[in-house]
Amino acid sequence: MAYNQGQGGGRPQSSRPRSGGFGGGNGGGRRQGGFSGGGRGGRSRGPAKKYIHPSKFINKATQKADEVVYESKHKFADFPFGAQLHHNISAKGYVTPSAIQDQAIPHIIEGRDVIGLANTGTGKTAAFLLPIIERQSGIMLRPSVLIVAPTRELAQQIDEQFREFSKGLNLYSTLIVGGVNIDRQIRDLKRRPHFIIGTPGRLKDLMQRKLLKLDNMTTLVLDEADRMLDMGFLPDIRQIVDAMPRERQTLFFSATITPDIQALVNTFLNNPETVSVRTAETSEHVEQDVIEARDKTHKVEILTEMLRGDDYDKVLVFGETKFGVQRLSDHLHNSGIPSVAIHGNKNQSQRSKALKQFKDERVRVLVATDVAARGLDIPNVSHVINFDTPQTYEDYVHRIGRTGRGGASGRAHTFIDQR
Numbered sequence: 001m002a003y004n005q006g007q008g009g010g011r012p013q014s015s016r017p018r019s020g021g022f023g024g025g026n027g028g029g030r031r032q033g034g035f036s037g038g039g040r041g042g043r044s045r046g047p048a049k050k051y052i053h054p055s056k057f058i059n060k061a062t063q064k065a066d067e068v069v070y071e072s073k074h075k076f077a078d079f080p081f082g083a084q085l086h087h088n089i090s091a092k093g094y095v096t097p098s099a100i101q102d103q104a105i106p107h108i109i110e111g112r113d114v115i116g117l118a119n120t121g122t123g124k125t126a127a128f129l130l131p132i133i134e135r136q137s138g139i140m141l142r143p144s145v146l147i148v149a150p151t152r153e154l155a156q157q158i159d160e161q162f163r164e165f166s167k168g169l170n171l172y173s174t175l176i177v178g179g180v181n182i183d184r185q186i187r188d189l190k191r192r193p194h195f196i197i198g199t200p201g202r203l204k205d206l207m208q209r210k211l212l213k214l215d216n217m218t219t220l221v222l223d224e225a226d227r228m229l230d231m232g233f234l235p236d237i238r239q240i241v242d243a244m245p246r247e248r249q250t251l252f253f254s255a256t257i258t259p260d261i262q263a264l265v266n267t268f269l270n271n272p273e274t275v276s277v278r279t280a281e282t283s284e285h286v287e288q289d290v291i292e293a294r295d296k297t298h299k300v301e302i303l304t305e306m307l308r309g310d311d312y313d314k315v316l317v318f319g320e321t322k323f324g325v326q327r328l329s330d331h332l333h334n335s336g337i338p339s340v341a342i343h344g345n346k347n348q349s350q351r352s353k354a355l356k357q358f359k360d361e362r363v364r365v366l367v368a369t370d371v372a373a374r375g376l377d378i379p380n381v382s383h384v385i386n387f388d389t390p391q392t393y394e395d396y397v398h399r400i401g402r403t404g405r406g407g408a409s410g411r412a413h414t415f416i417d418q419r
């Protein structure tokens, strides 16, 4: 089986996501020819696909010895949390705060607004949850905290972490996401949880039905704000924020600051403190190759053959369309490679089930669209495979950041057109 290892990869290259394009003379107008053309059926999302030079997909992993380990200024014990919260943090096995936790928690605990420039995998969830949980003790009015995230899965992961950190504290949360029965959420809201964790569409829906009132809220968290904007949630977010008291604490997390994001920060936050841990970008530890293929059929052949290899333990494959992702996963499964898919055409319980099967290593391969995979915390991914090229270089960095986490080495393969 022939697939090319990318050459010329020794060139040091910053893989940091940047606003406004991805450097290197892409000219903006050229389209990646060949595969997936016309296959984007149904939904048009974002601008026309930009050409990304294959050299962008190649970056030899740096030596781990070069890694500068972040030295935390605080220990968890230094934070002014109650005994039970400290106990819950230890029970979860956290010993040292991550960079975002170390730097953001002191400001949040003081009640300041914070902009956190951090992506998934940096520990940002605990960075906001822990101090907010601490600040909730003694607050009588509820619900008082609203956490908004771009995807159902991310909201669910935040809720899971909330439940672990709030054990024994008599604090309750409700998950308000689309794709699941609304009646149960309405019943849950009537019990006045302290925390509401949700996605913009369903939150707005319940607000419009006057079943969700935000006028007593003290705290707002917007997680992965850049992704929410990409997904077209801005009008919903504005409506949600407008329904909250002006006097509140706002925590705003985003991997990038674009002019659009800056405008939001200026209107939503009050004298914020900025904490940036973007230097913790993960792709530097990812060995990256390109694989040339003639056409889609050829890509499927190569992929199937590759995945039969022994070291492909936990593989995340990215495809462009919901339909294509499902079809590829079915094909792999039928070829004897246990695989599941997540995409927007699956309902919430199907998505959760697929994700759990992959996390628990009952299947080796998860095929996903970018939107479905956004923000998901999936540990120990051995390989990321870009079956379809990402729309932007930023998406590429985001995708491959799923492997090579926490100092582990990872591999990323990207299919490109054969010349």
Ligand code: AMP
Residues within 6 Å of the ligand: 093, 094, 095, 096, 097, 098, 101, 119, 120, 121, 122, 123, 124, 125, 126, 377
């Ligand atoms: P997040 O970026 O919030 O999605 O977190 C990524 C992963 O790191 C999650 O599995 C967290 O449970 C884990 N994590 C976060 N903070 C710490 C910490 N201080 N020590 C160990 N693990 C952590």
